[in-house]
Amino acid sequence: MKLLTKSLYLEGLQCYKLLWIRANSKESIPELSTSAIQRFAIGTEIGLLAQKVFPEGVDAESDNYSDSLLKTEEYTAMRKTMFEPSFEVDGLYSRADILVPVGESEWDIVEVKSGTRVKDVNVEDLAFQKYVYSKKGLNIRNCYLMHINNQYVKDGKIIPDKLFKQRNVNKKVKEIFPLVQKRAEEMKAIINSSKFPEVKIGEYCTSPYECPLKNNCWEFLPQESVFDLYREKTRCFELLSEGITLLSEIPEKYDLGEKQKIQREVATSKKDFVNKKEIEKYLKELKYPLYYLDFETINPAIPLFDGMKPYERVGFQYSLHIQDKPNGELKHISFLAEGKDDPRKNFLESLKENLGNSGNILVFNESFEKGVLCEHVENFSEFNEWLETILPRIKDLIIPFRNFHFYSKLQKGSCSIKNILPVFDDNLNYKELEIGKGDLASIEFERVTYGDDVKPSEVKRVRDALLKYCELDTLAEVKIVEGLQKKVDESN
Numbered sequence: 001m002k003l004l005t006k007s008l009y010l011e012g013l014q015c016y017k018l019l020w021i022r023a024n025s026k027e028s029i030p031e032l033s034t035s036a037i038q039r040f041a042i043g044t045e046i047g048l049l050a051q052k053v054f055p056e057g058v059d060a061e062s063d064n065y066s067d068s069l070l071k072t073e074e075y076t077a078m079r080k081t082m083f084e085p086s087f088e089v090d091g092l093y094s095r096a097d098i099l100v101p102v103g104e105s106e107w108d109i110v111e112v113k114s115g116t117r118v119k120d121v122n123v124e125d126l127a128f129q130k131y132v133y134s135k136k137g138l139n140i141r142n143c144y145l146m147h148i149n150n151q152y153v154k155d156g157k158i159i160p161d162k163l164f165k166q167r168n169v170n171k172k173v174k175e176i177f178p179l180v181q182k183r184a185e186e187m188k189a190i191i192n193s194s195k196f197p198e199v200k201i202g203e204y205c206t207s208p209y210e211c212p213l214k215n216n217c218w219e220f221l222p223q224e225s226v227f228d229l230y231r232e233k234t235r236c237f238e239l240l241s242e243g244i245t246l247l248s249e250i251p252e253k254y255d256l257g258e259k260q261k262i263q264r265e266v267a268t269s270k271k272d273f274v275n276k277k278e279i280e281k282y283l284k285e286l287k288y289p290l291y292y293l294d295f296e297t298i299n300p301a302i303p304l305f306d307g308m309k310p311y312e313r314v315g316f317q318y319s320l321h322i323q324d325k326p327n328g329e330l331k332h333i334s335f336l337a338e339g340k341d342d343p344r345k346n347f348l349e350s351l352k353e354n355l356g357n358s359g360n361i362l363v364f365n366e367s368f369e370k371g372v373l374c375e376h377v378e379n380f381s382e383f384n385e386w387l388e389t390i391l392p393r394i395k396d397l398i399i400p401f402r403n404f405h406f407y408s409k410l411q412k413g414s415c416s417i418k419n420i421l422p423v424f425d426d427n428l429n430y431k432e433l434e435i436g437k438g439d440l441a442s443i444e445f446e447r448v449t450y451g452d453d454v455k456p457s458e459v460k461r462v463r464d465a466l467l468k469y470c471e472l473d474t475l476a477e478v479k480i481v482e483g484l485q486k487k488v489d490e491s492n
Contacts, residue, residue, distance in 0.1 A: 002191045004184060006094040009128045010121060012187040014204050018211055019187060020196035029212050035439045042301055043114050047097060049302065050112040050146055052160040054098060057081040061095075068095075076138070087136045091188050094132040098146075106141040109133070110166065114301050116150040116311065121208040123172045130173060131180040143173045148310045154303035163302070163310070201240075203233060222246060224267045228413035230259050230404075259404040266409050272423070276491045278405040279484050286395065286481075288328075289359040292321040294473035295369055296466070298442045304450070305342040307379045313372050315347040316445055319470040320354055321478055326485070330478060334467055340450060344376045348383050355390065362477055364417045366396040397477055400484060421476045424483025428472060434465040441469055 002023050004012075012019035021028060032040075051057055060075050061084035062068040072085040079101040086095045098110035111126050113119075126143040134140055149165045190197060201218055205211050221227060224247050226239045235254075244250060247267035256264065262273050296317040301310050308314070316337040321330050335350045337343030355361060363369045370391060377383045400406050401415045408423040418430050430436040435444060448454045448462045 001091055003088065003091060003093040004188045004191060005092075006125065006128050006132075008191065009184065009187060010125060012190070013121075013124055013183070014208065015199055015211060015213075016187075016190055016197045017199040017217075018213055020190055020193070021213065023191035024196070030215075034443060035437075038443045039114075046114045046148070046301060047112050049158070049160050050110075050164055051083050051098065053146075053164060054081050054083075054100065054110075057083050057098065059083045060085040087132055089132060089136045092132045092135065092184060094129050096129055096133070099133075102141050106139050107133070108142045108144060109140060110144045110146050112146045112164075114148060116148045118145050118147070118167055118169055118172075119208065123169055123176065126169060127173045127176050127180050128184070130177065131184065142168055142170045145169050148301055150310050152303075152310060154306050154308050156306065158302060202237060224248065224409055224412075226250065228263065230257075230263060230413045232257075232260060259407075262404050262407050263413065266407055270409075272409075272487065273404070273407040274487050274491050275405040276488050278403070279400055279488050282400050282405070283481070283485055283488070286362070287358070287360045288326070289322055289324045289356065290481075291355055291359060291361045292323070292474040292477040292481075293355075293361050293363050293369065294319050294470055294477070295372055296438065296441050296445070296470055297372055298446050300446070305344075313375055314342075314344060315372050315376060316343050316449075317441075317466060317470050318347070318351065319467075319474040321474045322354075322356075323478065327482065330475075332471065332474075334471065336463060336467060336470075337449070345380050348373075348376055348380060348386075351390075352383065352386050355393075357389070359393065360395040361390065361393045362395050362397050362481070364397045364473075364477060366394050366398075370394060397480060406484065406487065417473065417476055417480075420480060424486075425476075425479040428476060428479065430469075430472065433469050433472065435462075435469045441466055 008019055008023055011022055058075055058080050060068065060072045060082040062071055065086075068084075068086040069088060072082065072087065075082050075085065081101065082096070082099045084095055084097070085099050087093070096109055097112040100108040100110060102108055109126060109129050111122065111129070113122055115122075122145050126145065130140045130143055144166045146164050146166045149163060152163050199217075205214050205217065211217070218227075222245055225245050226247055227233075227236045228247060229236055239245075239250065239254075247264050250256065250264050266273050295315050297313040297315050299311045299313045303310055303312065304314065318335045320333040320335075322333070323330055333354050335347065337346065373387060373390065377387045398415055401411070401420060408420075410423045411419045414420075421428055421430075435441050444462045445466060448459045
C-alpha cells in the first residue's frame with residue numbers, strides 16, 4: 001500500500017492526475033528546472049536558519065526512513081522540540097519542519113516558508129499535518145507559519161529571530177480541517193488504483209504552481225489557440241468547453257476586449273496588426289542619442305549586504321547600446337560586477353559615467369529598471385540628484401506592444417521581449433545561448449560569485465555566458481525599434 005505523503009496531498013489538491021502519476025509513474029514527470037532546484041535549495045537554507053530560533057531543538061531526521069520514525073517516537077516521548085520529525089499512521093505520512101511541546105500535553109506546529117506572507121496552500125499544508133499528527137495521538141494546540149519578514153534590514157550578522165515572523169493561522173486551519181479526512185481517503189484510493197483519473201485541463205494547471213505535466217496535457221491545443229488571448233484565462237476555458245479552440249473561430253457574439261479583437265483579426269487575416277499613427281508618434285518622440293539599457297539582478301531571500309532587506313534587488317550587470325541617430329552605428333558597453341563585495345555602488349557609478357546627459361534611455365518594462373534604480377539610491381543617497389535627471393529620460397519600449405499598437409501572431413498573446421524579437425529578427429535567438437533567461441542568469445551569477453569552491457574556469461564560462469545574454473537583450477531592443485520603423489514604412 002502506498003503512503004499518502006504531505007507533498008502528494010498538496011499535489012492532489014491541485015490535480016488528481018498529477019497525484020497518481022507522482023505516486024505511480026514519477027519517472028515520466030519532467031526533471032526539475034534549474035530555477036526550481038534553486039528554489040528548493042533556498043528553502044533548505046531558510047529552514048536551517050529558522051531552526052536557530054529554537055536553540056533547544058533536536059534533529060529527528062535520519063537518512064533511514066525507519067530510523068526517522070524511531071527517533072521521532074523517542075523525542076516525542078521526551079517532549080523535545082523537534083526538527084523534521086516524521087509520523088506515519090493509517091497510510092498517511094507527514095514530516096514537520098518544527099514541532100514544539102507546549103505545557104504537559106500539547107504541541108505547536110511551525111511550518112517554515114521562504115515567502116513573505118501566508119498563502120492558501122500553506123494553510124492546506126498545516127491542516128494535513130495537524131490531521132496526521134492528531135491521528136497519531138498528539139494534541140495539537142496551534143499551527144504557525146514562520147515566514148520571511150520583508151521589513152528586516154541586515155546590520156551585521158543575520159539575526160534569525162528578526163529575519164522571521166510567526167503567524168498563528170489556527171483559525172484558517174480550523175476552517176478547512178473538516179475537509180481533510182474526506183480528501184485524504186479519496187487520494188489514498190487514487191494512488192493505490194491501477195489507473196490514473198482522466199482530468200481535463202483547467203485553471204488549476206497553473207495554480208497554486210505550474211504543473212510539471214502542463215506541456216504534456218496541453219499539447220493537443222493548436223497554434224493560435226484561444227489560450228493566446230491577452231490577459232484572459234477564464235474565458236479560454238469557457239470557449240474550450242464549447243469546442244472552440246482557435247482564435248479565428250471565436251464568434252462575433254463574444255464580447256471581447258479591443259486587444260482581443262485585434263488578436264482575432266490577426267488570426268483571421270494572417271497579417272500583423274499595425275497602428276501606423278500611434279507607432280509613428282511613439283518613434284518620433286524618441287530623443288537621440290538613444291541608450292538601449294537592460295539590467296540583471298539577484299534578489300536573495302537572505303540579505304547579503306548591510307542595509308538590505310530580504311528579496312531586495314541587487315544590480316550586478318547591465319548592457320548598454322548607444323545610438324546617436326536613427327539606424328546609426330552602435331556602441332556597446334557592459335558592466336558585470338566582480339568580487340564578493342556589494343556591487344550596487346559600482347553599478348550606479350558605471351551607469352552615471354555612461355548614460356550621458358541627454359537623450360532617451362530605452363528599456364523594456366520600465367517599472368523594473370526604475371524600481372531597481374530607486375532601491376539602490378535609497379542606500380546610496382549621493383546619487384539622488386543624478387537619479388532625478390535620469391528618471392524623466394527613461395522611455396518604455398513595451399508601450400507599443402502592451403497597447404497593441406502592433407501585434408503579430410508570433411507573440412502568442414505575450415508582450416515578452418523574447419516573443420517579440422522573432423517578429424523583427426529571426427536570426428537572433430535566445431535558445432542558442434548557454435544562458436537564455438533572466439532567472440537563470442541570476443542563479444548562475446550568484447552561484448559562481450558567492451558559492452564555495454567554484455573553479456576559475458567555471459567562473460569564466462558563466463561570466464562569458466552572462467555577457468552574451470545581457471548584450472542580446474539590448475541588441476533586441478535596437479532590432480525592435482528598427483523593425484517598428486520598417487513596419488510603418490511598409491504601411492505607407
